[in-house]
Amino acid sequence: MNDDEPAHTGRPRALLRSLAPDLAPWRASRDFRYLWTSGCVTSFGSFLTYVALPMQIKELTDSSFAVGLIGAVELVPLIVFGLWGGALADALDRRKLVLRSEAALGLLAGLLLLNALLPRPVLWPLYLVAALVAACDGLQRPALDSLLPRIVAHQHLTAAFALKSLYHNVASVAGPALAGVVVAFSGVQTAYALDVLTFVVSLLLLARIRAVPPPTGAERPSVRAVLTGVRYAWSRKDLLGTYAIDTCAMLFAFPVAVFPFLASELGANWALGPMYAASAVGGLLVGATSGWTSRVHRHGRLLVVAAVGWGAAMTLAGLAGNVWVVLLGLALAGGADQVSGIARSTMWNQSIPDEVRGRMAGVELLSYSVGPQLGQVRAGTMAGLIGVRAAVWTGGLACVAAVLTVAAALPRLLAHDDRTDPHTAAVRAAHERAQQEAPAAA
CATH class of the missing domain: 1.20.1250.20 (MFS general substrate transporter like domains)
Structure with missing residues (x-):
């Protein structure tokens, strides 16, 4: 800020700069x-x-x-x-x-x-x-x-x-x-x-x-190589926590399959399109103000908070009888999901060594692809048993409970800190060596 710039104009500008991507x-x-x-x-x-x-x-x-x-x-x-x-x-x-x-x-x-x-x-x-x-x-x-x-x-x-x-x-x-x-x-x-x-x-x-x-000495593609990757994922309890939490969030609180029925029950068939788009709008708002995420170091805790927020927002969407509150809940859920994705991706990319990074990406693909598929089945089945809105809010509460249970069972996830994590330090050092050997052009 310039010396002659009023403080009341400098602070908002500084805030906007901190939030900008x-x-x-x-x-x-x-x-x-x-x-x-x-x-x-x-x-x-x-x-x-x-x-x-x-x-x-x-x-x-x-x-x-x-x-x-x-x-x-x-x-x-x-x-x-x-x-x-x-x-x-x-x-x-x-x-x-x-x-x-x-x-x-x-x-x-x-x-x-x-x-x-x-x-x-x-x-x-x-x-x-x-x-x-x-x-x-x-x-x-x-x-x-x-x-x-x-x-x-x-x-x-x-x-x-x-x-x-x-x-x-x-x-x-x-x-x-x-x-x-x-x-x-x-x-x-x-x-x-x-x-x-x-x-x-x-x-x-x-x-x-x-x-x-590929990295020097890369393992040839085989079933054995796939199993090596799975064993590595199992050995990293912090990573295991990210997969488990993402699966729980999608399994219990991904009610997209019942949106047509929810819109009809609320007497707002016009809202079906906005329901599908609301979570993306929330994610877009978080992405457009994501500058603060580069200053976070405890990504495991951020992931848990975001996943709890996702479940809580879905609970709100299910309990609300007003369609605008439902849309707000879905948008809040989308924002929380975006924060969760940033936390997960950062942990994965910063701490997984290059020689197994592809296989871990394959495991990650399963964790965030299979969960929504199973979540659709759960939402549809529960809607038939207990009603549409109840299927949504009970799933949200189950998500919150499951996420907190996983966090308690895997304390290494909450303890993850990219400033002290040995896996992150090793990957950072390897990255720096690679840049020194073959510096990338700007």
Whole structure:
């Protein structure tokens, strides 16, 4: 602050600067800029297909069961190829693995487009492509997640995840709305064509990232290598706590499946769209004011507080009889989930050694992908037994209880401090050595 600047104007500016997203990774890493822009482009394209695919199945079958089968055909490929993708990410050039799987995803979007252009589109290829997309996503996600610590400085990892979350949350809010307009006015063919175009742009950006070869002496991909990664995860009780808490939060308090029934029970069918978007809005607000997260060191405690906040907010959404309070609860839950994601990602990226980072990313993929699937089943089942609103608020309370139980059972999670944690110190030292040997260009 300048000497002649009034104190009452300097303080708000300082507060805004402390809350503004930390742009250090964007400024420091050329490869991060390409990776971020690629993700921004392709996430919007993916939401086009995310909306168009179930819409096309509905038009072909007029069956809610047929639409629901999409999730069933995706689950097993995601689990199997997520674990295998982690082993590949530790043994191969991660950039090449990301590029090849991105190209495969683009080709699959092209197949959807070709099928949609037929005079009479066929149903079964839609399920086959959905399963193959899940498999490719499982192969790509561990390499994509484990790529970040190799292209971003160790001290910038928290800020890098927060910046990535910004485009994801913007896409989560704007993507479905844009997709709905495109599908309604131009048809699913246009949605698939635009998705193919975004993959082309994404590939051009990813191709400019420098090679990211595997660590020296990397273990060859095998079932044994996968099991080695699982054993490492089990040996790290702080990491185990992050997986357990995320699974509990999604299992007990992920009521998206009952949103249509909740909106109807509240007499506000118009609120169904806002219900789906509310959590992303909350996450976007946290991402846009995430500067403070770079100054947090006890990420285990932050994770527990955020997960309790998620459960408490879902409890509020279930108990509220007013639709605006429900939307507020869902937005608060989304904000808490964003904080939880920042805490988890920071712990993972700062403390997991590079030689097992891909396999750990595969385990992480399971923890945050399987939980929501099971949560949908729980919410739907409980809604049938005790009612829609009760299914939501009891799940929120169960989430709070489960999170506190996990925290009590795994004290190493609460004790985690990146200033004193030996795993974090070892990874930081290895990162600094790698930078000295082959300094990254700005």
